[in-house]
Amino acid sequence: xxxxxxxxxxLWPSGSSALLMGSAIAWIGSPSRGDPLVAFQxxxxxxxxxxxxxxxxxxxxxxxxxDSGPYMVDRQGPEVLRVRNQSDGVVSIAFRDGNxxxxxxxxxxxxxxxxxxxxxxxDTGFEITGGPGFSVLxxxxxxxxxxxxxxxxRALEDPPGERRLxxxxxxxxxxxxxxxxxRNLGDLPVEAGESAALSGTExxxxxxxxxxxxxxxxxxxxx
Numbered sequence: 001x002x003x004x005x006x007x008x009x010x011l012w013p014s015g016s017s018a019l020l021m022g023s024a025i026a027w028i029g030s031p032s033r034g035d036p037l038v039a040f041q042x043x044x045x046x047x048x049x050x051x052x053x054x055x056x057x058x059x060x061x062x063x064x065x066x067d068s069g070p071y072m073v074d075r076q077g078p079e080v081l082r083v084r085n086q087s088d089g090v091v092s093i094a095f096r097d098g099n100x101x102x103x104x105x106x107x108x109x110x111x112x113x114x115x116x117x118x119x120x121x122x123d124t125g126f127e128i129t130g131g132p133g134f135s136v137l138x139x140x141x142x143x144x145x146x147x148x149x150x151x152x153x154r155a156l157e158d159p160p161g162e163r164r165l166x167x168x169x170x171x172x173x174x175x176x177x178x179x180x181x182x183r184n185l186g187d188l189p190v191e192a193g194e195s196a197a198l199s200g201t202e203x204x205x206x207x208x209x210x211x212x213x214x215x216x217x218x219x220x221x222x223x
Contacts, residue, residue: 001025010038016054019047031055036063043081045074058083058093061118062110066091081110094119096169097137110169117169126166136167136182142174150183 022044029035039057049069140163155174
């Protein structure tokens, strides 16, 4: 536990390290039992240098895996966690049904969902529709259309049954004649007449969806 304004460093015999800045509550795991190296219950900012096979459970349940560093993680407000890859290699983040690979200099923003962000096992019976930088998995009577701004889905009346969509860590179930639009976090608001919210739907994760990795040259320097 790190008090607000504090600073603590965790060192492992393997050479891995975690530097925690600001407030933090973390649990040290046992990789030999399959646990993440460290798991967070609270976090303001952290820097990680990892060895091959190391995993870190981020705030919200997403899992970061890499074999070098530094990887920077900081909380931006109550609902967004930012991950920056400042290493020379690739770092992977597993978030709900998505897996994101960040190249050197790339940044990923993850929503802190009330339903959590723990990785989910793959489901079967879905069709895959490619979007701008992400894919949408769909099952049931649905009509999907891809454009430069995202993927729009419309629920058909026939045949009856579940109409389910998965993308960017969000699971959506649509009623007949309702619509959903998937966009990357940070994109411009939807235009008039285009539904970004869900009408008559059950959305198991109503928070914003995570953004695709984007180049962030201004953040390549170490703090």
